[in-house]
Amino acid sequence: METPKDVARTAQRSDGFRRTARAGFVVVGIVHIIIGVIAVSIATGGGGDADQDGVMKVIRSTPIGGLLLGGVAAALIALAIWEVAGGLLSASRDDAKRWGRRLKMMGIAAAYLVIAGLALVFAFGGSIESEKTMQTLSTVVLAVPGGTVLLIVLGLSVAGVGVGFFVIGITRGFENTMDVPDGPSHVWIVSLGIVGYLAKGIAIAVTGALFVVAAWTQDPDRAAGLDAALRSITALPLGEPLLWLVGVGLAIYGVFSIVRARFARM
Structure with missing residues (x-):
């Protein structure tokens, strides 16, 4: 009987699976490009939904949208399995x-599987x-004993992920x-990485901050996902240029x- 590590090794040795996983990075890239374009549109007075569901709507509106979304899901699932395999085969001696x-x-x-499921x-x-989903989650969490603390912890955890991206950048x-x-x-590849990680770190950190605000004000509508986080930047001094x-x-x-x-190591 194969162990999880045996399955992980088999996946990592498959050229076809490796190529599909690499395609997952392309999908992640396309998703972020579309979100970035929508965010710039919002900053310049336009509209749009700068979130993953907004991206899915854009893709589905194309003539072969359903087929493309199926490919998006397959590539992201492969990339998620690759990440899990990498974790299982981690060789560090330090537990x-x-x-x-x-x-x-x-x-x-x-995170990849969530986007794949959405696709x-x-x-x-x-x-x-996504906005309603985040608001519903916040409502449920606030309704349980200690919910305010739990939502603050959730918000700080998400913000911590954002800080992590910032530090990596x-x-x-x-x-x-x-x-x-x-x-x-x-x-130029390193420059792209630095700028990209810093921007993503800011976006995620602001998303986490909105959860904390929702808990502090007891208003679950304040926690509304990435789109709301990006739009909230416009409320800051020089907010529109910053969102741009x-x-x-x-x-x-x-x-x-x-x-x-x-160039990813696979």
Whole structure:
């Protein structure tokens, strides 16, 4: 009987599976480019839904939207399995580091699976509003004993993920997961990564902050996902130019993810 590690090794040795997983990075890139474009549109007075469900609506509106969404789901599921396999096969002798790496990669895989599930829902004609989902989650959490504390912890955890992206951008930690060639291409690929990670870190941190605000004010409507987080930036001094920069940064993160499909260590 095969163990989970045996299955993980089999997956990592499959060229076809590896190519499908790399396609997952391309999908992640396209999603972020569309979100970034929508965010820039909002910053310049336009409309749109700068969230994953907004992206799915854009893809579904194309002539072969259902087929494309099926491909999106398949690539992201493969990428999620690849992340889980990497966690299971972590070779660190330090138990704390090994389990920390596993938990990190499980979390990344879960994020990919959420987007994959969303793609499948839209592919089959369904619809999910991220804003309402986040508000419902906040309402449920606030209704349980200690819910305010739980929602604050959730918000701080999400914000912590955002800070993590910010730190990775500053320290260029993403280079440890890639085989980037030396020369001029190294400079611009690293530059894309720095800008992209910083922008994504800001977006996620603001999303987490909204959960904390929802808990503090006892108003679950304040926690409304990425779209609301990006729109809330416009309330800051010089908010519209700042949102424009974050939107461009998210699009750059998308471009970096597409490049990463070529140079990621797999």
